[in-house]
Amino acid sequence: MIYTITLNPSIDYVMFTQQMTVGELNRTTRTEKYAGGKGINVSRLLKTLEIDSTATGYIGGFTGRFILDELEKYDIKSQFITLDRDTRINVKIKSENETEINASGPIVNESQCKQLLDQINVLTPNDLVVVSGSSAKGHGKTLYKEIAKLCNEKQIPFIIDAEKELATQTFEYKPLLYKPNIHELEAMFDTTFASDEDIISHARKIIDQGVQTVIVSMGGDGALLITDNEVYKALSPKGEVINTVGAGDSTVAGFIYAREHQYNHLKTLKYAVASGSATAFSSDLAQKDEVLKLINEIKVQKLS
Numbered sequence: 001m002i003y004t005i006t007l008n009p010s011i012d013y014v015m016f017t018q019q020m021t022v023g024e025l026n027r028t029t030r031t032e033k034y035a036g037g038k039g040i041n042v043s044r045l046l047k048t049l050e051i052d053s054t055a056t057g058y059i060g061g062f063t064g065r066f067i068l069d070e071l072e073k074y075d076i077k078s079q080f081i082t083l084d085r086d087t088r089i090n091v092k093i094k095s096e097n098e099t100e101i102n103a104s105g106p107i108v109n110e111s112q113c114k115q116l117l118d119q120i121n122v123l124t125p126n127d128l129v130v131v132s133g134s135s136a137k138g139h140g141k142t143l144y145k146e147i148a149k150l151c152n153e154k155q156i157p158f159i160i161d162a163e164k165e166l167a168t169q170t171f172e173y174k175p176l177l178y179k180p181n182i183h184e185l186e187a188m189f190d191t192t193f194a195s196d197e198d199i200i201s202h203a204r205k206i207i208d209q210g211v212q213t214v215i216v217s218m219g220g221d222g223a224l225l226i227t228d229n230e231v232y233k234a235l236s237p238k239g240e241v242i243n244t245v246g247a248g249d250s251t252v253a254g255f256i257y258a259r260e261h262q263y264n265h266l267k268t269l270k271y272a273v274a275s276g277s278a279t280a281f282s283s284d285l286a287q288k289d290e291v292l293k294l295i296n297e298i299k300v301q302k303l304s
Contacts, residue, residue, distance in 0.1 A: 001052070002130065002256060003055075003079075003120075003123065003128070004043045005131045006057035008134045009036060009039075009057060014031065014092045016028055016029045016030045017095045019096055038133035039057060041249035049257045054076075055080070058081050059080040060085050060106055061083075098244070104137060106136070107137045109138060128256065130158070130159045131147055131161075134166075144162065144170055148160070151173065152174055159177040159178075160177070160211075161249070168188070174210045174211070175210075179217070182221075185202060212228075225272075231303040232303065239281040247280045250278065250286060251273065254275030254276065266302065270295055270298050271291070274295050
């Protein structure tokens with residue numbers, strides 16, 4: 001079974017306006033509500049690709065119930081640990097520019113951290129764990145490392161998709177995949193990349209720390225897949241970018257889909273980029289036919 005862990009999920013409340021002026025009354029043209037959080041997005045896209053997963057993490061209050069209802073609607077299994085405070089609401093304002101306001105979320109205590117680790121402790125090397133997104137407040141700050149350590153001890157493959165401070169503490173435990181975008185990778189090394197060679201050399205430093213595969217998404221410039229001895233580059237397909245929320249999570253889901261079908265690295269990168277691009281070209285997460293439509297449009301070359 002694939003388990004997606006979202007430590008700090010949200011309701012993503014998307015508000016569309018013709019224009020937005022700070023300090024004045026603004027009216028929406030329409031609104032949408034989605035079950036949000038990077039791990040939940042991965043579960044949703046996997047379901048679209050007809051791959052089952054179990055979504056877990058922390059959830060609470062009336063907002064948490066909305067998320068559970070949405071997962072049930074999508075027929076996604078859930079195993080969340082209940083908190084006594086409401087799950088957060090993140091506001092996405094789509095106007096001339098896209099503005100996001102993300103809440104911090106509820107606090108997780110030591111006992112609740114142990115509950116999540118107990119869930120992982122019964123898994124086997126035949127399972128897969130995906131940990132992505134922001135960490136929970138409180139004791140949740142150390143959870144990424146504890147999850148990675150436990151997975152390593154039990155030989156459970158795991159994927160990391162998180163900001164620098166959370167991701168780097170897991171590298172020594174040999175994650176199957178780390179998926180930064182180019183800006184996150186630049187921030188990790190406090191630099192700006194001038195070429196693909198720069199990106200590859202810095203991704204190699206992450207590989208040297210223990211990560212098995214790095215996929216760097218570069219927006220319209222495509223993506224790179226780097227392992228200890230191979231490098232592949234995919235060019236992005238043509239299309240109008242409508243929505244950037246969930247595109248990276250869809251890339252992770254595409255990688256998992258390819259892994260489940262035992263595809264080689266070249267084909268894996270195709271499915272990862274097709275999934276991420278299809279979501280970017282959609283108003284919500286992509287549908288399977290939208291992903292498959294892009295597969296033949298994506299050109300991948302082996303660089304080394």
